[in-house]
Amino acid sequence: MNIEKKISEKIKEALQSLYGAAVEKVALEKTNPDFVGDITLVVFGFLKLSKKKPEETATEIGNYLKANVPEVADFNVIKGFLNIVVSDAFWSDYLKSIYSKPFINAALPAGAPVVMVEYSSPNTNKPLHLGHIRNNLLGFSVAEILKAAGNKVVKANLVNDRGIHICKSMLAWQKWGNGETPESTGIKGDKLVGKYYVEFDKHYKKEVETLVQQGKTKDEAEKQAPLMQEAQQMLFKWEAGDKDVKELWATMNGWVYKGFEATYKMLGVDFDKVYYESQTYLLGKSIIEEGLAKGVLKRRPDNSVYIDLTADGLDEKTLLRADGTSVYMTQDLGTAIQRAEEVKFDRLVYTVANEQDYHFKVLFLILKKLGYKWADGLYHLSYGMVELPEGKMKSREGTVVDADDLMDEMIATAAATSKELGKADGLSEAEANKLYQTIGLGALKYFMLKVDPKKKMLFNPAESIDFNGNTGPFIQFNYVRVQALLRKAKDTMSFDTSAALNAPAQLLPQEKELIIKLYNFPVVLNQAAAEYSPAIIANYVYDLAKEFSQYYHDNPILKEKPEVALFRLQLAQTVGVAIKSCMSLLGIEVPDRM
RNA sequence: GGUUUCGUAGUUCAAUGGAUAGAAUAGGGCUUUCCUAAAGCUUUGAUGGAGGUUCGAUUCCUCUCGAAACUACCA
Structure with a gap:
């Protein structure tokens, strides 16, 4: 069961038991990284119920949770904030439950909505x-x-x-x-x-x-x-x-x-x-009569047909010209109706x-x-x-950036940089070209998708070709690191991906962070779907890759004793799968080496 | 004129009404006997302005300044 849900249920219980108050909804949030804890409850809203100080209220709820929820290992209170620490065992079990499974459930439920x-x-x-x-x-x-x-x-x-x-x-x-x-x-x-x-x-x-x-x-x-x-x-x-x-x-x-x-x-x-x-431009005319009959549409003396939307704060919209021909709007009405059917x-x-x-x-x-x-x-x-940095694209000023040219340029830059760094050594020409394409297009796609769709965006060609920082290639690189680890582990310690996952009793803070990030994915996915925003996925996968990059940098994996190495590899493998899956949601491929 | 959207570090982007506003890049300073340095560490630096609601506002409301889009019997 979802841990937030469980805890918020228990908080309702706590409020009932402590203050005799029935609360409908309890909102939890992620604990600010500067404080100890995983999940935070802000208690200001409950002060009217408890009639006590924020610190006291938070402590009472914290004690109740610690006593009644096995997954709650500890808690601390700072002002009105109750920071809850979830046990390592819970996070380890979670990792075990997703290990070596697809990160995204591809199977659609029966009767899934059609979009x-x-x-x-x-x-x-x-x-x-x-x-x-x-x-x-x-x-x-x-x-x-x-x-x-x-x-x-x-x-x-x-x-x-x-x-x-x-x-x-x-x-x-x-x-x-x-x-x-x-x-x-x-x-x-x-x-x-x-x-x-x-x-x-x-x-x-x-x-x-x-x-x-x-x-x-x-x-x-x-x-x-x-x-x-x-x-x-x-x-x-x-x-x-x-x-x-x-x-x-x-x-x-x-x-x-x-x-x-x-x-x-x-x-x-x-x-x-x-x-x-x-094939569709004549659609829509037929509904004009229907609309007139219903009184939704009106006919002007010159025979043109319109709808009066002034009561809705809009204008009058013509749907049929005086000569009987239709306008774009009419067509769109028609195609929508056709598709609905x-x-x-x-x-x-x-x-x-x-x-x-x-x-x-x-x-x-x-x-x-x-x-x-x-x-x-x-x-x-x-x-x-x-x-563009110089303003809007204008065809008559020749500032329109052609799609094919842009992609070619990105790929060429990826190729030049790869060659310079010797990253393509040992690859066949076909493999190398495929790699340049993966990186060049990865950079372009990530650059465009990481921005909230609703907002206008500035496309700076020079920056879009960057491979450092919050970029597609940085994320790809961290996937590649995982693959390099797995390759090496297969040779040196006969690493087998079908082996069971055994977590240590105590996780490193960075390990816990990584698992929590993985755990949060379903919420992130739903938010991205609800808001129609690939940017949410892009930011998520960048965070995950960055977190992994630091973990990788700070902790040796293959040099550790076998059981530690095994767990770290399995965690890395899971992160790799997650990165690849998220990137695929953005239409971005990941290479095995780069 | 009207409607809508947007103003956050030098720049490009984050932040369900929550704690000291996060990243990246650019600038300053470092790290390579270490699994890929396309890396990591460190430092400088921002909510256009004025009110209001709230225990608490980048977020909600009003006004103001600035930018953009729309406002066709065009598509």
Whole structure:
């Protein structure tokens, strides 16, 4: 049984027995490291019941616990704080109970809640950049965390494959592409399509400029520029099913998908379901009638349809234009309803940057007003933007950090550092390359995931490539140390991982700390799942690795006499498994040597 | 203008209303006859400002200053 739970039950008993008071909930916390003890009860809240001084109250409760709870070895009182010492035997037994078992329970309970996590959702007109990396890493990691916390997870990607943006690329390619293909140029498909998107923009800007010089307003110029008109024409043709346009569209999107696939593979993310907007963009129109009938939606004289959210502190939101066409919101309503029917999710998580907070607020509210019960299970995983030291990424200033380039750079830096330190000596080229990739991507992923998703983050390329301190490679290194120990132990003392674990009667303080850290994992995992925050896992695994690093530094393991060495190895092994498991929740691999 | 979010060491990040606000990095000073020094030890240094609630506030409330995002019949 969970020790906190047991102690808090006993504290309720103590309050009943000592002061005749019934208390509903007793909150415990971890003892501050500067004091002796493992678990702390703050007694200020009970003074009204005891009618005694804080010290006296705490001592009375402490005495009761020590007498009635075998696991409570001792206690001390400082002001209103009752610090409880849990016996070494309890911690040793706990370690024994998890030794040589999977650190994370992979089996899902029957009837596990179904959670759909949508993430990535790129546009097909340009390659993925740094912002997408945060999105992809977050979405993937949150999905893994929810899985580990006992949910049946469906990862989904909604590809924005249609619209004016891709038409711009198509048009520019027709005009200036000279039949270029990824094959003929050797350029990655998504990059090639992106190149023509930029090309369009260049010519378009010139046209706008010319029109402005001729006396048009900027607004007029932007709408009337011939290139924009042509792109619009192309979109109409696409919607009308024009064969040539559809063919070009399919071809160029095909190039992009091949490029995306390579980026996703390198990034290590995957999806259970891929949706395409070309197949979903008409959804949602059908519910307009329903909404009008229910009186939730209203029609304006010009025939456009809207919902009035001013009573909720929001604005009026148009859902159908006067010409009867739908807007993005309408589409999102439709896809949500479709998924609710198709997947029957308990929760649907949208991984989308916080610039769309308003959009999702409105989306969820409309679905609730339309009477869908499942709308309560919708969640916007809103994450902050990634900024560079010089400010926001701006495509026209060329400061956009390309996802592929960034990963390549991280891997190259890992390679250079490894070679410099002679860490790759004795590895085959394939092994060495795999190692560089593991370290480079580990650094990048950890750097991005250790920050609270809700907060905007600063991406400093120089610092992200650092391998010291609170970084992915530092954590990987401590895993590697464990593996080196285990390898050596197999040779020198025929260490056998199937041997039973026998703990010493008295644990070293650092050993106890490590076991307590391991013991806390389920709480940490649940918190990470509840808050949709990989950062909580990242901070946890860093703490664990740091704690182990000090233990390793201060205490020889293999040089000790056999029974001590055996226990320390088994503890190290357990820590290694824990590190690897936590890193996998972040989508980060660990090497066996580095 | 309105709505929302955010202001913590030089910098990048932590802290269910709890004890002396933790790390990392940068700067100062050390450690290698020791299982991987991609390590460890040590030192300097912070809650934007003013009130309030509380035994206790980085955390909750009000005001204020500063930053960002959103506020389309765009996606």
